[in-house]
Amino acid sequence: MDTKKMAIIATKGTLDWAYPPFILASTAASLGWEVQVFFTFYGLQLLRKDLSGIKISPLANPAMPMPVPMPVLVQALPGMESMATMMMKNKMKSKGVASLEELRNVCIEADVKFIACQMTVDLFEFDKNDFIPQAEFGGAATFLGFAGDTNVCLYI
């Protein structure tokens, strides 16, 4: 059986958008696939050593289930983002959904390659020391070098 390959571009840095790349990467790795994830723009936040800053925002997301109907103006109040994040994390835990850290660790153990976008690092003046040591740094050509030869290629 030929080894299948998957390449993912992760561009979002909110809790809800953080899950798809890590779920797919960890699952594909479990299936024996070779996987690379390229983190760019806000997605780069997912490579931080500390993921506690990854939050969910109820704003501009009318599809997000709320325990009680909540007007948009209320959702915009200070502290609402942290509260929504806490509630979402608690719900996930109670339903047996893995934490981002857990899924990311599965990826690392399975040798999923994490590429951090060097341009984004420079643009936002990020400190490379804030990222996990497994992150490698590269650009579009690095991604395409791998992506050109994959079975599945996703932009998330």
Add this chain to the structure above:
Amino acid sequence: MNFDKELDARGLACPLPIVKTRKALNELASGQVLKVTATDSGSLADMKAFSEQTGNELLSSTQEGGLYVFYLKRR
């Protein structure tokens, strides 16, 4: 059915049952059997796909009262 190792994946959601199944299978020798118990209803389809993708034979897949039991033979 006889098995060599048992994995309790009850209460875990996608993709953890598959991820943990992979890890458990890695600890077995070729031909040995892993029993997996799960509560994730998606695991019914996922375990089949996992078996087809990885070549680890799904010997049995049963469902009883919200409990899913799988027997996989290590490739």
